[in-house]
Amino acid sequence: MTATTMPFAAPTALPSEWRDYFALTKPRVMSLVVFTGLCGLLAAPGHINPVLGFTAVLCIAIGAGGAGALNQWWEADLDARMKRTAQRPVPQGRMPRSNARDFGVALAVASVLLMGLAVNTLAAAILAVSILYYAVVYTIWLKPRTPQNIVIGGGAGAFPPLIGWVAVTGHITLMPVLLFAIIFMWTPPHFWALALFVKSDYAKAGVPMMPVVKGEASTRRQILAYAVILFLVGLAPWWVGGAGAIYGVAALILSGVFVALCFPVALRRAEEGDRMKPEKRLFAYSVLYLFALFTALVADRLILGPGLAA
Amino acid sequence: MTPEEQEALKRARRGRNVALGLLLLGVIVLFYAITLVKFGHH
Numbered sequence: 596m597t598a599t600t601m602p603f604a605a606p607t608a609l610p611s612e613w614r615d616y617f618a619l620t621k622p623r624v625m626s627l628v629v630f631t632g633l634c635g636l637l638a639a640p641g642h643i644n645p646v647l648g649f650t651a652v653l654c655i656a657i658g659a660g661g662a663g664a665l666n667q668w669w670e671a672d673l674d675a676r677m678k679r680t681a682q683r684p685v686p687q688g689r690m691p692r693s694n695a696r697d698f699g700v701a702l703a704v705a706s707v708l709l710m711g712l713a714v715n716t717l718a719a720a721i722l723a724v725s726i727l728y729y730a731v732v733y734t735i736w737l738k739p740r741t742p743q744n745i746v747i748g749g750g751a752g753a754f755p756p757l758i759g760w761v762a763v764t765g766h767i768t769l770m771p772v773l774l775f776a777i778i779f780m781w782t783p784p785h786f787w788a789l790a791l792f793v794k795s796d797y798a799k800a801g802v803p804m805m806p807v808v809k810g811e812a813s814t815r816r817q818i819l820a821y822a823v824i825l826f827l828v829g830l831a832p833w834w835v836g837g838a839g840a841i842y843g844v845a846a847l848i849l850s851g852v853f854v855a856l857c858f859p860v861a862l863r864r865a866e867e868g869d870r871m872k873p874e875k876r877l878f879a880y881s882v883l884y885l886f887a888l889f890t891a892l893v894a895d896r897l898i899l900g901p902g903l904a905a
Numbered sequence: 906m907t908p909e910e911q912e913a914l915k916r917a918r919r920g921r922n923v924a925l926g927l928l929l930l931g932v933i934v935l936f937y938a939i940t941l942v943k944f945g946h947h
Contacts, residue, residue, distance in 0.1 A: 612917045613924035646938045653935075713939045 611690035618684055619667050619695055620660030620702070627885065628659040628755045634889035635759030635774055638838075640901035643763045647714055651762035654710040655755050658722045661702030662751070665730040668695035670738075676800040679793065699730070710762075718762040725754035739801075742808040745790075749782025750775075756889070770837040773828065777888070780825040784818040784857060785881040791815075791860075792871040792878075811865060818877075819854075819861035826850040829888065838892055839899040845891030849884050856880050 632655035636648055643651070667674065667685055675686035684690050703726045711719030733748030741747075753775045760771035790797060790804040791814060797804040805814040829850040833843035859873040906914070 611921070613921050616921075616924075644942050646942045650935065650939060713943075 611684060611694065615684035615689050616698060619664040619698055621663035621666070624663060624752075625656055625659050627882070628752065629656045630886060631774075631778065631889055632656075632755035632759040634893050635756030635771060636762055637759075637893045638756075638774075638889075638896045639760040639763035639771070641763045643714075648762070650713045651710065651718060651759065654706045654714070654719075654722060655758055657702050657709075658706035658726050659729075659755070661699045661704075661706060662726045662729040664695050664699030664702060665726075666699075666734045668692055668699055669730075669734050671695070673800050673802065677796045679796060703730075710758075714762045715765050717765060717767070718758050721754060721758050721761060725751055725758065728754070740803065742803045742805045744803070745786045745805070746783050749779050749786070752782060753778035769835060770832060773831050773835070773837065774892075776828045776831070777825065778885070780821055780828050781881065781885060783821045784825070784853075785878065785885075787814050787818050788860065788874045788878040788881060791865070791874045815861045815863070819857045822854045822857040826854050832892070839895045841898060842891050842895035845895075846888060849888050849891075853880065853884050 629652060633652050636643065636651060667683055670680075671683075671685040671692055674680035674683050680686070685692055685695050703723075707719050707723045707726070710722050729748070729751035733744065733751050737744040737748055756774040756778070757767070757771045760774065761767060787805055790806050791811065798807045805817065829846045830843065832838040833840075833846060856873070856877045860877050863873065865871060
Protein backbone atom coordinates (compact mmCIF):
# COMPACT_ATOMS: atom_id res chain seq x y z
CA MET A 596 0.00 0.00 0.00
CA THR A 597 1.42 3.41 -0.83
CA ALA A 598 1.28 6.48 1.35
CA THR A 599 -1.34 8.15 -0.83
CA THR A 600 -3.83 5.28 -0.61
CA MET A 601 -3.61 4.85 3.13
CA PRO A 602 -6.76 5.64 5.07
CA PHE A 603 -5.31 8.20 7.46
CA ALA A 604 -5.18 11.10 5.03
CA ALA A 605 -8.76 11.75 6.14
CA PRO A 606 -9.66 15.11 7.75
CA THR A 607 -8.65 15.26 11.38
CA ALA A 608 -11.21 14.82 14.13
CA LEU A 609 -9.39 16.74 16.85
CA PRO A 610 -7.12 19.81 16.74
CA SER A 611 -3.45 18.95 17.15
CA GLU A 612 -1.58 20.38 20.10
CA TRP A 613 2.14 21.04 20.50
CA ARG A 614 2.29 17.78 22.46
CA ASP A 615 1.25 15.89 19.33
CA TYR A 616 4.16 17.35 17.41
CA PHE A 617 6.45 16.52 20.31
CA ALA A 618 5.13 12.93 20.26
CA LEU A 619 6.01 12.70 16.55
CA THR A 620 9.68 13.04 17.48
CA LYS A 621 9.58 9.79 19.55
CA PRO A 622 11.00 11.43 22.69
CA ARG A 623 11.82 8.14 24.42
CA VAL A 624 13.92 6.87 21.52
CA MET A 625 15.46 10.33 21.31
CA SER A 626 16.71 10.15 24.90
CA LEU A 627 18.96 7.18 24.06
CA VAL A 628 20.07 8.86 20.82
CA VAL A 629 20.96 12.09 22.64
CA PHE A 630 22.75 10.19 25.37
CA THR A 631 24.93 8.09 23.04
CA GLY A 632 25.60 11.12 20.83
CA LEU A 633 26.68 13.15 23.86
CA CYS A 634 28.90 10.30 25.06
CA GLY A 635 30.57 10.07 21.64
CA LEU A 636 31.21 13.81 21.84
CA LEU A 637 32.58 13.68 25.39
CA ALA A 638 34.73 10.60 24.78
CA ALA A 639 36.38 11.98 21.65
CA PRO A 640 39.94 13.28 21.91
CA GLY A 641 40.23 17.02 21.48
CA HIS A 642 38.13 19.98 22.48
CA ILE A 643 34.91 21.51 21.22
CA ASN A 644 33.47 24.81 22.36
CA PRO A 645 30.56 24.06 24.74
CA VAL A 646 28.13 26.10 22.62
CA LEU A 647 29.09 24.16 19.49
CA GLY A 648 29.04 20.88 21.43
CA PHE A 649 25.52 21.68 22.62
CA THR A 650 24.55 22.57 19.05
CA ALA A 651 25.94 19.26 17.77
CA VAL A 652 23.92 17.24 20.31
CA LEU A 653 20.86 19.39 19.59
CA CYS A 654 21.25 18.67 15.85
CA ILE A 655 21.50 14.93 16.55
CA ALA A 656 18.29 15.19 18.63
CA ILE A 657 16.43 17.27 16.01
CA GLY A 658 17.59 14.94 13.23
CA ALA A 659 16.39 11.90 15.19
CA GLY A 660 13.09 13.70 15.85
CA GLY A 661 12.67 14.40 12.15
CA ALA A 662 13.39 10.77 11.29
CA GLY A 663 10.86 9.69 13.94
CA ALA A 664 8.19 11.99 12.45
CA LEU A 665 8.87 10.63 8.94
CA ASN A 666 8.56 7.11 10.35
CA GLN A 667 5.15 7.96 11.83
CA TRP A 668 4.03 9.57 8.59
CA TRP A 669 4.86 6.45 6.60
CA GLU A 670 3.63 3.91 9.14
CA ALA A 671 0.35 5.52 10.20
CA ASP A 672 -1.72 2.54 9.04
CA LEU A 673 0.65 0.07 10.69
CA ASP A 674 0.66 2.06 13.93
CA ALA A 675 -3.14 1.99 13.99
CA ARG A 676 -3.07 -1.83 14.04
CA MET A 677 -0.72 -2.17 17.00
CA LYS A 678 -1.71 -1.58 20.62
CA ARG A 679 1.68 -0.03 21.46
CA THR A 680 1.44 2.59 18.70
CA ALA A 681 -2.30 3.11 18.13
CA GLN A 682 -2.34 6.17 20.41
CA ARG A 683 0.09 8.13 18.23
CA PRO A 684 -1.21 11.46 16.84
CA VAL A 685 -1.70 10.43 13.19
CA PRO A 686 -3.57 7.12 13.74
CA GLN A 687 -5.67 8.93 16.39
CA GLY A 688 -6.66 11.52 13.78
CA ARG A 689 -5.23 14.42 15.78
CA MET A 690 -3.34 15.74 12.76
CA PRO A 691 -3.35 15.15 8.99
CA ARG A 692 -0.76 12.71 7.76
CA SER A 693 0.91 15.32 5.60
CA ASN A 694 1.67 17.41 8.72
CA ALA A 695 3.82 14.59 10.09
CA ARG A 696 5.69 14.39 6.78
CA ASP A 697 6.24 18.16 6.53
CA PHE A 698 7.29 18.42 10.16
CA GLY A 699 9.72 15.53 9.68
CA VAL A 700 11.29 17.01 6.55
CA ALA A 701 11.59 20.45 8.20
CA LEU A 702 13.36 19.02 11.26
CA ALA A 703 15.65 16.82 9.17
CA VAL A 704 16.73 19.64 6.83
CA ALA A 705 17.16 22.14 9.68
CA SER A 706 19.31 19.74 11.72
CA VAL A 707 21.66 18.93 8.83
CA LEU A 708 22.02 22.59 7.78
CA LEU A 709 22.69 23.75 11.32
CA MET A 710 25.22 20.96 11.90
CA GLY A 711 27.02 21.89 8.66
CA LEU A 712 27.08 25.61 9.41
CA ALA A 713 27.90 25.50 13.12
CA VAL A 714 29.92 22.29 13.60
CA ASN A 715 31.48 20.62 10.55
CA THR A 716 30.58 19.23 7.15
CA LEU A 717 31.46 15.60 7.85
CA ALA A 718 29.24 15.49 10.96
CA ALA A 719 26.41 17.05 8.91
CA ALA A 720 26.90 14.50 6.12
CA ILE A 721 26.80 11.55 8.53
CA LEU A 722 23.71 13.03 10.20
CA ALA A 723 22.01 13.28 6.78
CA VAL A 724 22.94 9.67 5.98
CA SER A 725 21.60 8.49 9.37
CA ILE A 726 18.23 10.24 8.84
CA LEU A 727 17.87 8.81 5.32
CA TYR A 728 18.95 5.41 6.60
CA TYR A 729 16.21 5.39 9.24
CA ALA A 730 13.43 7.01 7.20
CA VAL A 731 14.08 5.35 3.85
CA VAL A 732 16.28 2.24 4.21
CA TYR A 733 14.69 1.02 7.45
CA THR A 734 11.12 2.38 7.55
CA ILE A 735 10.16 2.32 3.88
CA TRP A 736 12.38 -0.39 2.45
CA LEU A 737 13.43 -3.06 4.96
CA LYS A 738 10.90 -3.13 7.80
CA PRO A 739 7.96 -4.36 5.73
CA ARG A 740 10.10 -6.77 3.65
CA THR A 741 12.58 -8.79 5.66
CA PRO A 742 12.97 -10.25 9.14
CA GLN A 743 16.53 -8.89 8.97
CA ASN A 744 14.95 -5.40 9.21
CA ILE A 745 16.21 -4.86 12.75
CA VAL A 746 19.73 -6.08 12.00
CA ILE A 747 20.34 -3.70 9.10
CA GLY A 748 18.03 -0.98 10.38
CA GLY A 749 19.91 -1.01 13.66
CA GLY A 750 22.60 0.91 11.82
CA ALA A 751 20.38 4.00 12.02
CA GLY A 752 20.49 4.00 15.80
CA ALA A 753 24.23 3.36 15.77
CA PHE A 754 25.13 6.68 14.14
CA PRO A 755 24.77 9.15 17.09
CA PRO A 756 28.06 8.37 18.92
CA LEU A 757 29.87 8.44 15.57
CA ILE A 758 28.35 11.85 14.79
CA GLY A 759 29.17 13.15 18.29
CA TRP A 760 32.78 11.98 17.92
CA VAL A 761 33.20 13.44 14.43
CA ALA A 762 31.70 16.74 15.63
CA VAL A 763 34.80 17.08 17.83
CA THR A 764 37.54 15.55 15.69
CA GLY A 765 36.31 16.27 12.15
CA HIS A 766 37.37 12.84 10.91
CA ILE A 767 36.49 9.15 11.25
CA THR A 768 38.90 6.84 13.09
CA LEU A 769 38.67 3.29 14.46
CA MET A 770 37.17 4.24 17.85
CA PRO A 771 33.95 5.89 16.62
CA VAL A 772 33.51 3.00 14.18
CA LEU A 773 33.74 0.60 17.14
CA LEU A 774 31.12 2.64 19.02
CA PHE A 775 28.92 2.34 15.94
CA ALA A 776 29.54 -1.44 15.91
CA ILE A 777 28.58 -1.78 19.58
CA ILE A 778 25.11 -0.28 19.04
CA PHE A 779 24.77 -2.16 15.74
CA MET A 780 25.34 -5.52 17.51
CA TRP A 781 23.27 -4.48 20.53
CA THR A 782 20.14 -3.69 18.51
CA PRO A 783 19.09 -7.23 17.42
CA PRO A 784 19.04 -8.82 20.91
CA HIS A 785 17.44 -5.64 22.31
CA PHE A 786 14.61 -5.55 19.77
CA TRP A 787 14.09 -9.29 19.43
CA ALA A 788 13.66 -9.59 23.21
CA LEU A 789 10.87 -7.03 22.82
CA ALA A 790 9.52 -8.76 19.70
CA LEU A 791 9.28 -12.06 21.61
CA PHE A 792 6.82 -10.63 24.11
CA VAL A 793 4.86 -8.41 21.72
CA LYS A 794 4.96 -11.05 18.98
CA SER A 795 1.19 -11.29 18.57
CA ASP A 796 1.00 -7.52 18.01
CA TYR A 797 3.58 -7.59 15.22
CA ALA A 798 1.97 -10.68 13.67
CA LYS A 799 -1.41 -8.94 13.63
CA ALA A 800 0.11 -5.91 11.92
CA GLY A 801 1.87 -8.09 9.32
CA VAL A 802 5.41 -6.92 10.16
CA PRO A 803 7.94 -9.65 9.30
CA MET A 804 9.72 -9.62 12.65
CA MET A 805 12.10 -12.52 13.27
CA PRO A 806 9.86 -14.43 15.76
CA VAL A 807 6.95 -14.21 13.30
CA VAL A 808 8.89 -15.34 10.22
CA LYS A 809 11.63 -17.70 11.46
CA GLY A 810 9.95 -18.77 14.67
CA GLU A 811 10.79 -18.35 18.30
CA ALA A 812 13.55 -20.97 18.55
CA SER A 813 15.62 -19.39 15.78
CA THR A 814 15.13 -15.89 17.24
CA ARG A 815 16.26 -17.07 20.67
CA ARG A 816 19.42 -18.64 19.22
CA GLN A 817 20.20 -15.48 17.25
CA ILE A 818 19.75 -13.32 20.36
CA LEU A 819 22.50 -15.32 22.05
CA ALA A 820 24.73 -15.25 18.96
CA TYR A 821 24.52 -11.45 18.73
CA ALA A 822 25.12 -11.13 22.47
CA VAL A 823 28.37 -13.11 22.11
CA ILE A 824 29.49 -10.89 19.22
CA LEU A 825 28.48 -7.84 21.29
CA PHE A 826 30.65 -9.15 24.13
CA LEU A 827 33.68 -9.14 21.83
CA VAL A 828 32.87 -5.84 20.12
CA GLY A 829 32.15 -4.24 23.51
CA LEU A 830 35.67 -5.11 24.68
CA ALA A 831 37.31 -4.01 21.41
CA PRO A 832 37.80 -0.31 22.39
CA TRP A 833 39.91 -1.53 25.32
CA TRP A 834 41.85 -4.09 23.26
CA VAL A 835 42.78 -1.60 20.57
CA GLY A 836 43.87 0.93 23.19
CA GLY A 837 41.09 3.42 22.49
CA ALA A 838 39.81 3.23 26.07
CA GLY A 839 41.39 2.45 29.41
CA ALA A 840 40.89 0.06 32.31
CA ILE A 841 37.73 1.73 33.67
CA TYR A 842 35.96 1.09 30.40
CA GLY A 843 37.55 -2.37 30.00
CA VAL A 844 36.39 -3.67 33.38
CA ALA A 845 32.93 -2.12 32.97
CA ALA A 846 32.57 -3.64 29.48
CA LEU A 847 33.66 -7.05 30.75
CA ILE A 848 31.11 -7.08 33.59
CA LEU A 849 28.24 -5.44 31.69
CA SER A 850 28.65 -7.58 28.57
CA GLY A 851 29.14 -10.70 30.69
CA VAL A 852 25.81 -10.09 32.44
CA PHE A 853 24.23 -9.42 29.05
CA VAL A 854 25.35 -12.80 27.71
CA ALA A 855 24.32 -14.48 30.98
CA LEU A 856 20.81 -13.03 30.67
CA CYS A 857 20.62 -14.22 27.05
CA PHE A 858 21.22 -17.86 28.02
CA PRO A 859 17.84 -18.47 29.73
CA VAL A 860 16.14 -16.68 26.81
CA ALA A 861 18.01 -18.82 24.26
CA LEU A 862 17.49 -22.14 26.04
CA ARG A 863 13.78 -21.95 26.86
CA ARG A 864 10.50 -22.14 24.96
CA ALA A 865 7.48 -20.02 25.78
CA GLU A 866 4.56 -22.03 27.22
CA GLU A 867 0.89 -21.20 26.82
CA GLY A 868 0.12 -18.15 28.98
CA ASP A 869 3.84 -17.53 29.54
CA ARG A 870 4.62 -14.22 31.25
CA MET A 871 7.93 -14.01 29.34
CA LYS A 872 9.90 -12.90 32.37
CA PRO A 873 13.43 -13.70 31.06
CA GLU A 874 12.68 -11.82 27.82
CA LYS A 875 11.32 -8.79 29.66
CA ARG A 876 14.32 -8.85 31.99
CA LEU A 877 16.71 -8.99 29.03
CA PHE A 878 14.93 -6.10 27.31
CA ALA A 879 15.07 -3.93 30.45
CA TYR A 880 18.73 -4.82 31.04
CA SER A 881 19.66 -4.08 27.42
CA VAL A 882 18.62 -0.43 27.85
CA LEU A 883 20.53 -0.17 31.12
CA TYR A 884 23.53 -1.87 29.46
CA LEU A 885 23.88 0.76 26.78
CA PHE A 886 23.55 3.65 29.23
CA ALA A 887 26.08 2.09 31.62
CA LEU A 888 28.61 1.14 28.92
CA PHE A 889 28.67 4.61 27.40
CA THR A 890 28.81 6.22 30.83
CA ALA A 891 31.87 4.07 31.57
CA LEU A 892 33.44 5.21 28.30
CA VAL A 893 33.02 8.88 29.22
CA ALA A 894 34.19 8.30 32.81
CA ASP A 895 37.26 6.53 31.44
CA ARG A 896 38.04 9.41 29.09
CA LEU A 897 37.50 12.10 31.76
CA ILE A 898 39.49 10.29 34.46
CA LEU A 899 42.23 8.53 32.50
CA GLY A 900 42.44 10.82 29.44
CA PRO A 901 42.10 9.89 25.75
CA GLY A 902 43.22 6.42 24.70
CA LEU A 903 46.44 5.94 22.75
CA ALA A 904 44.68 4.63 19.67
CA ALA A 905 41.69 6.97 19.86
CA MET B 906 -18.84 23.13 15.37
CA THR B 907 -20.05 23.22 18.97
CA PRO B 908 -18.83 25.95 21.37
CA GLU B 909 -16.84 23.25 23.24
CA GLU B 910 -15.10 22.19 20.02
CA GLN B 911 -14.37 25.81 19.16
CA GLU B 912 -12.87 26.33 22.59
CA ALA B 913 -10.72 23.18 22.21
CA LEU B 914 -9.55 24.37 18.79
CA LYS B 915 -8.67 27.78 20.19
CA ARG B 916 -6.79 26.26 23.11
CA ALA B 917 -4.81 23.93 20.86
CA ARG B 918 -3.92 26.78 18.52
CA ARG B 919 -2.83 29.01 21.40
CA GLY B 920 -0.66 26.22 22.79
CA ARG B 921 0.98 25.66 19.38
CA ASN B 922 1.62 29.38 18.98
CA VAL B 923 3.25 29.67 22.40
CA ALA B 924 5.40 26.60 21.67
CA LEU B 925 6.43 28.04 18.28
CA GLY B 926 7.22 31.41 19.88
CA LEU B 927 9.46 29.78 22.49
CA LEU B 928 11.11 27.71 19.77
CA LEU B 929 11.88 30.82 17.72
CA LEU B 930 13.26 32.55 20.79
CA GLY B 931 15.49 29.54 21.42
CA VAL B 932 16.74 29.62 17.82
CA ILE B 933 17.57 33.33 18.10
CA VAL B 934 19.54 32.80 21.31
CA LEU B 935 21.34 29.77 19.84
CA PHE B 936 22.31 31.55 16.63
CA TYR B 937 23.50 34.56 18.63
CA ALA B 938 25.69 32.30 20.79
CA ILE B 939 27.04 30.39 17.75
CA THR B 940 27.87 33.69 16.02
CA LEU B 941 29.77 34.94 19.08
CA VAL B 942 31.78 31.68 19.23
CA LYS B 943 32.52 31.67 15.50
CA PHE B 944 33.61 35.32 15.43
CA GLY B 945 35.58 34.78 18.60
CA HIS B 946 37.83 32.39 16.68
CA HIS B 947 38.82 34.95 14.03
